[in-house]
Structures are given as C-alpha cells and as structure tokens.
Amino acid sequence: MRYWLMKSEPGDCSVDDLAAMPGQTVAWYGVRNYQARNFMRDQMKVGDKVFFYHSNCAEPGIAGLAEVSRLAYPDQTQFDPKNRYFDPKATADTPRWFNVDVRLVKKTRPVGIKELRTYPQLERMRVLQVGNRLSITPVDPREWEFIVRIL
DNA sequence: GCCAACGTTGGC
DNA sequence: GCCAACGTTGGC
Numbered sequence: 128m129r130y131w132l133m134k135s136e137p138g139d140c141s142v143d144d145l146a147a148m149p150g151q152t153v154a155w156y157g158v159r160n161y162q163a164r165n166f167m168r169d170q171m172k173v174g175d176k177v178f179f180y181h182s183n184c185a186e187p188g189i190a191g192l193a194e195v196s197r198l199a200y201p202d203q204t205q206f207d208p209k210n211r212y213f214d215p216k217a218t219a220d221t222p223r224w225f226n227v228d229v230r231l232v233k234k235t236r237p238v239g240i241k242e243l244r245t246y247p248q249l250e251r252m253r254v255l256q257v258g259n260r261l262s263i264t265p266v267d268p269r270e271w272e273f274i275v276r277i278l
Numbered sequence: 279g280c281c282a283a284c285g286t287t288g289g290c
Numbered sequence: 291g292c293c294a295a296c297g298t299t300g301g302c
Contacts, residue, residue, distance in 0.1 A: 134300090160285075183300050240301075258283040260299050 129175045130266035131166070132254050133193070133229065134182040142179055142190040142234050151231040156202045157212045158226060163263040168199040168225040170265075177229055178266060178274070180254065181237075188239035189274065197228035235278045248273045 133155065135141070145153055158164055172195060179191035201222035204212035217223040243249055253264035 136300090162285095187301065260284060262299085 129170060129172070130177075130268055130271040131171070131175060131195075132178040132180050132189075132264050132266050134180045134254075134262040136183045137181045137190075138184065141181065142231070145179065145191070145193070145229075145231045146234060150196075152196055152228050154203075154228050155226040156204045156224075158202070158262060159212065159214075159224065160262065163261055164225055166263045166265065167227045171195045171199060171227050173198060176232075176271065178271075179229075179231070182262075186237060186239055188237050188241075188243065189235065190237055191234045192232040192275075193229045194232055195227050196230035199225040199227050202226045238274065238278065243274075246273070246277075 135145075137144075140153060145151060155167065158167065175195040177193040177195065178189045179193045181187055181190045201219075202212070202224040204210040205214040205217040205222060205224045206219065207213055212224075214223055240255070243252065244255055249255060249270055252266070252270050253259055253261070
C-alpha cells in the first residue's frame, strides 16, 4: 500500500466536483509529465491512498481523501484531435499516456499549504519543496499518518 | 499578473 | 549529446 498526493485545479475538478461525479470517481486524464505518468502506470495499485490537493487557486491545499480505484490504462484524451490533451505521437498500439481512476473517500477540512508548512514533521514533504511542480508525488507513510491525525 | 523553477524541444 | 529557447506550473 502506497500513499500519494495528487493535484487538481479546482476550476477543473474540485473536491466538490469529484463528490458529484457518478461513483464519486474520476479518470485522472491529462497528465503529460513522464515522472507523474510513471507513478500512475508503474506503481499505483487499487486501494492506494491519495490526498486530493487543490492547486493553482486562491486556497491551495489538501481538500479530501481519496483512493485509487482502477489500475492505469491508456489516457483516452491523447487519441482525440479535438481534445486539449491530444498527442499526435500517440497511437492506440503505442499509447504514451496512462491514467488511473480515483474515488473520493471523504472531503476533509481544507488544510492549506501555509498550515502544512508550519509542521516540522512535514518539512521534507515533496509538495512543500521549493520548485516542486510534479502533479503527483509519493507521500511518506509517516507524513500520511500525521496529516490524517490533524484533519 | 508576476516570476522562479523546471521540463521539453530541436538545431547543431 | 549539448544547451539555448521556449512553454508550463503554481504559489504568491
């Protein structure tokens, strides 16, 4: 069992949007970064725990708990020329991009990045490092436990 | 809207 | 394979 943090722009898909989806589940399409793709394709298993994080917004931070509900499969948006995530170099035989499905476990109180930075226990957390841009990062089990306790 | 950090692209 | 130019991310 692994732990992850996955960023979503609330203007795109907020925790409330996720809660309103059928099965409270979303296909995590649109990732176009190889490291993040590899995490999904090579490491994520059904049942892995996920912090649902709001990024690029007024109140960035953790907004919910979620879990991986389907193993990685080819990201359908890469094949659609009209889609913003279309990749002309991807084919059905050799897909380049993959995504898992993520299901909401529960919405939490918002835990802002400012608050996260106040805890020495979290100072090495990937998402708090300067210059971090990865939209999917592994979370240390101790970091997960700590955050779950302060929710 | 700014801008630092980082990833990707492509000419050489 | 180097690296400058360019595009994107995301907190502020």
